[in-house]
Amino acid sequence: MDTSQLLKGILDLAVLAVLSKEDGYGYDVVRRLRTAGIEEVGDASVYGTLRRLFQQGRLTSYVVPSEEGPHRKYYGLNQSGRDLLEEATKRWTSFTEVMDGLLRLGEEAA
């Protein structure tokens, strides 16, 4: 299973996590995800995820004028976004614990 398949399920969580550290604009979020090690993330997926989270009311957005190039639209978490991050983190943690257990079991059997 390649990483991009795995990413689909957790991209929301990854984007929320990035934005919880610091507000960011679209391409900035892509870059920070890649720097963090998620290199296979698609540009369109990140952009789409940002738009969807924003439409769902999980993010705030504001425009920052830029001297070179167009104005940048920054996204940041609002309370609803922080709640979602907390909830998703819990689910992720319990899920990875189960998966870790399963995989360790596999190792021991082998």
Add this chain to the structure above:
Amino acid sequence: MSMTAIEGEVRAYLAAVRAHLNDLPEDERNDLLEDLEQHLTEVRAEGEGSLIERLGPPDVYAAELRASVGITPSKTTWLSRNRDTWNRAVDNIRDFMPELRPGWWVLRGALAVAAPIAITARRDLSDYLRPRAETILGLVFVGVGIWLSVKLGRRALQSAGVRRLAVVVNLAVVLFSVVAWGVLSEVHGDVVNRMVDDAAMQVPGYLAHGDGTPIANICPYDKHGKPLKNVLLFDDQGHPLTDLADPPNAVIDQTVMPPLRNAFPLKRKVMDANTGQVTTMHCPSVIVSAQP
């Protein structure tokens, strides 16, 4: 790369992505693509290589975008998938309409004359195609109608006031034409009905009593009640009476056939339905006495 070249590349890429999302409602699509131009510009400005090299082809980008916002293409209808094609078709028709204007002017002129004639005289123009004085007159009227209509059309292109007049004229002509259509189809309907009635009158096609009972033979007698033979009967036009009804169970017998099919009583052979025996049709032996 210059700023304008980047802008051009971004716009082209954006337009292609937008086209691949043309099944979405306009609002939703605009909302989704709101800051994509800014985003793409950012991407393009930062690294090396074209957008297509770095982001992949626009259709793939659009599909990924679609997946990440959770839009399934299956919800779309044929019309929404082909929204752009449809819009283009509508635009083409709209562009083409002005080309048809002169044609409409001519048609309008002809209808403006033909429709009132049809309504008042209950005749269509084809009636006027027969060579007679009215034909010439009719054609002159139609010609004048067309000339005025074209003149009106050309003026209407330049003046809003005349355009309003033209709209009124258009409505009137269309209204008159619809009424004329109704009148003419009624007239033609009458003709057809009459033909059908005539056809019905001709049935049964053989001699019959007033109540429809078929007459299979005629038995002539003299004034003393004595049966006559070989009496030739004709109508007042001198046509022989030959169109008698076939009796039930008639047997075709060549010997009673021509030359004298109007020599009465006919010697017709009939077959008895029960016994199968063939006999000659008989006239009643008699009856009649001379009227005083």
